[in-house]
Amino acid sequence: MAKIGILRCEKNGDRCPMTNCLRCLQEKKEGFARYADAELTGILSCTCPGDGATKLAGILKSKGADVIHLCTCTFAGKTDNGWTVGKGFCSDIDHLAMDVAAATGLPVVKGTAHLPAGYRAQVFE
Numbered sequence: 001m002a003k004i005g006i007l008r009c010e011k012n013g014d015r016c017p018m019t020n021c022l023r024c025l026q027e028k029k030e031g032f033a034r035y036a037d038a039e040l041t042g043i044l045s046c047t048c049p050g051d052g053a054t055k056l057a058g059i060l061k062s063k064g065a066d067v068i069h070l071c072t073c074t075f076a077g078k079t080d081n082g083w084t085v086g087k088g089f090c091s092d093i094d095h096l097a098m099d100v101a102a103a104t105g106l107p108v109v110k111g112t113a114h115l116p117a118g119y120r121a122q123v124f125e
Contacts, residue, residue, distance in 0.1 A: 005060030020113035031111030
């Protein structure tokens with residue numbers, strides 16, 4: 001069973017209750033489609049400019065996470081035509097994902113719910 005830790009962006013914290021992210025995790029679809037069985041270990045909010053992301057991911061790891069997911073809103077934004085890569089809250093998300101993977105030794109997956117059309121969840125190891 002995959003034990004999932006989620007890092008979200010503080011910029012979306014006061015308008016998104018993560019309903020669709022949690023639903024996708026429960027139903028194992030979108031960014032969580034790769035898992036036959038998964039459970040949530042915890043959710044923490046990353047603050048800009050992301051300097052604390054490795055510490056937060058370390059906390060999730062200490063609570064049992066064996067993979068970290070970065071919410072889709074960190075790298076994609078909602079438009080009139082759906083979600084689009086490159087319009088997310090974090091301007092340096094790939095660097096942040098690589099840092100978290102290196103610091104924790106865990107795979108880091110970019111994507112939870114609302115994956116943009118044609119996007120396949122990217123994994124950093």
